[in-house]
Amino acid sequence: MSRTVLLVGTRKGLFMLESDADRQNWSMRGAYCEGWPVYHAVYDQDSGAIYAAAASEWHGSSIWRSPDLGETWTQSSEGLAYEDGRRMSKVSSLSAAHGRVLVGVEAPGIFESRDDGATWSAYSMLEGQPGSEGWDDPSNQPPGHLGISAITSDEKDPKHVWAIVQGLSLFETTDDGKSWTPRNRGLRADWPREHEEVGFCVHKFVRSRADEQRMYQQNHVGMHRSDDAGATWTEITEGLPTEFGFAAAAHPHDRDTFHVIPLDPGHGRTMPDGQAAVWRTKDAGSSWERLANGLPQENAYLGVLRHGMSGDTYDTPGYYFGTSTGQVFASADDGESWSEIASYLPAISSVEVAIVD
């Protein structure tokens, strides 16, 4: 029977929650990575290894690797540095595919490893992209700035990669990082922008597994959908309680079904009115429904960050999200009902799910 494994990156190390295909009973183990803040952890389906991007205030950034679901760990940052003296404050985002691991860092840049995380080299710094002249400016780097906040590798084409530069743009490369194209047309921005093609605050980018042309994104100002692989975007915020949020997950088998967690847009950035809810569309954003069965409905000021939600690929898909106050909630019935499967973890940065045969 398949094992369902959640990788939960927290402010104080990586934790793992494990169940079977039924996803009813969960066991937890950790903390791994010696309590370093883990910004993102992923499972490499090809090699079966776990990679965790962690950055210690004392010992710097490193990528941790476990080849055996957490039994043993190594870490390396060999080559993970800017040669021109730019400061690397953290490693923010990971993508493992095609025998390669990509890591997004702050200040913005992407490094790669082709030897199972033993050594790293520059993949792309996105040089010359509009807006790049200002993204090392400290005034553009608020506390917690992630730099490259997300990387998505195409499942079929190893040269095709998407990356988000936090607060600026979604970029696409089809030539393995040699050139990039901003993919923001149709997005809304409620602030002045210096460049026509960039200046958009893309929080979360999700591709549908059921249709490569279908994409969703949670933006700083609104939800958006693309039907042409990111060439153009259409806003689909209407019907949601707020336009702001970070976390999102697409249905693995239905291109029109998509989940998002709206948050209050001020500095609090918690679920509206202290009532926890996931919102779902089944019609590509024409309408939204509130899913709250099993979620706390009083005094629940929960925040969920951009890597904090994930979905599995079972026939009846499950969804998972982790909060900034250390709870993990799970649904094994396509979001219809939820249960709290961890209650007292450190602040959660990321939740990724793996199905291990």
Added chain:
Amino acid sequence: MADVHLPTTLMPLFAGLPRRLDLEAATVDDAIGRLDAKWPGLRDRLCDPSGGHIRMHIHVYVDRERAGLDTPLEPRSRVDVIAAISGG
């Protein structure tokens, strides 16, 4: 031989790394280099790889005086590498 004391936060990262050890080294940088040769990657945990200096929250003392990478070591120097007390 310098008497080198390392922070406990390093022990889990490098198999067999002791809390204290004797090292023949001319400077702090030399001592860290010798540690890195035996435990590859250790330099990156103590020094900023892009700046060539000791990390902000790592403090090194030689004979109880705050030191930098170029601080010389005497044959009987005591070297304390401290993970600064900060955070929560």
